[in-house]
Amino acid sequence: MRTVAIVGASLAGLSAARALRSQGYDGRLVILGEEAHRPYDRPPLSKEFLAGEMPESALALETDDEALDAHWMLGARAVGLDRSDRAIRLSDGGTVRADGVVVATGAAARTLPAGGGLAGVHVLRTLDDARALREDLARGGTLVVVGGGFIGAEVASTARALGLEVTVVSATPTPLAGPLGPGMSGLVSTLHADHGVRLLCGTGVRGLSGGDRVEAVLLEDGRRLAADTVVVGVGARPCVEWLEGSGVALEDGVRCDAGGGTSVPGVVAVGDCAAWYDPAVGAHRRVEHWTGALERAAAAVTTLLSGGASAPEPVRAPYFWSDQYGVRLQFAGYSAEADRVTIEEGAADDRSFLAVSWRADRPVAVLGVNRARPFMRWRRRLATEAVQRAGSF
């Protein structure tokens, strides 16, 4: 391989570049990214950075002495891929030809069908989004968060600490029900009320109203919530439109084998844009977590450099953390499989506990709230059991 192109200059792309060099690839390396910024870290955008506790310079993912010997093309958007010669077409009309392609285009924030274009309505995915939201939060007043996911919860917590009046509207009966499962999400939903944030569950949003600037959020049940600022946190969609028609199989992201290989030889995918086959559950799963983008890049690069010949190391179960209202949540595993939840340590009321989800007598997921040490041990245990299960499929 003489040229490898990485499309997407964020965590997965940078981690793939590092893995290429550490696995001995010494050819030409091109890194393409739509954003004008060098790779930066997104998790602080809803936490320390939004709170004004972290300077922009601290978001940088690269070290000062990083020697990747890469050609960076920033502000360059890929709009197509020609599979015959692996030529990436750019929005400015240029092309980049490569022997190997790493797709790391991540995900973009979903928006509401109605209400776009009003000032004061935000999504939060990029540094530019975070700068704009930070400015609006500094005006104070009332914030309505639409969506019961992690990013919404973190923004609510940060805005509350900044002194705003905050309401979270969640379509599901408890927030975080998607990622944590119904049993575990109930254990942490009281955090909002504990901190004076109003939580409205089980109702959708019909639309937004206002003149130039947003004035209210209209709920499906007829209620009207006055708002100075609105954050729409309704999930993310994989950025894979540019691969449509390329022959790279897509299905909620790029469909990959257990090592990141796609349906097209010489093309691998990793990070929020990719749905890897997960032997532990016997299905393809797109994982939108920071640690997956970091850890799986090395496996994707091994797949690329070996032409798919080397069997991938089994990846660890999905893991993420979230900081909200002064507590740290850590979660690993697959809550959808669970049939019961036990508290192994501490108590939910103390906001310090370790809970395990089980399917029959097997642990399938673990949630730690301010319990870093036992969480780490349980997470390892899940990984071992997952490998054993994958072997028995």
Added chain:
Amino acid sequence: MIPVCRLADLPRGEAFRFENIPPIAVFHTDAGEVYAIDDTCTHQDASLSDGWLEGCEVECPLHASKFDLRTGRVDAPPAKLPVRAHQVVVEDGMIYVQLSQDAPNLPPCVAHRLAGEGAA
């Protein structure tokens, strides 16, 4: 030299967090060595004594940065800066730590908080 804890109270494979500003993490490796480094990860606010100890390395419990216990060096990202390594002496069954004279590499959010407390 600061007396930290008794060696007998720190089994092999375990870590101990010593409250100090900033806190210190003391590790007793499986091979029987004792090392001390700053407890706070240089990436964000996590306690390395809660981390995963393997050989002479600790993996941060939050984002899996790895630090060499002997030197404090970063062996795996996302951390960019080393933690300080402190000198350890074991005498009469007691673990003592001689703090490094270098300035600690505290993560931005922790440095921000300490600055705020200092100003208050």
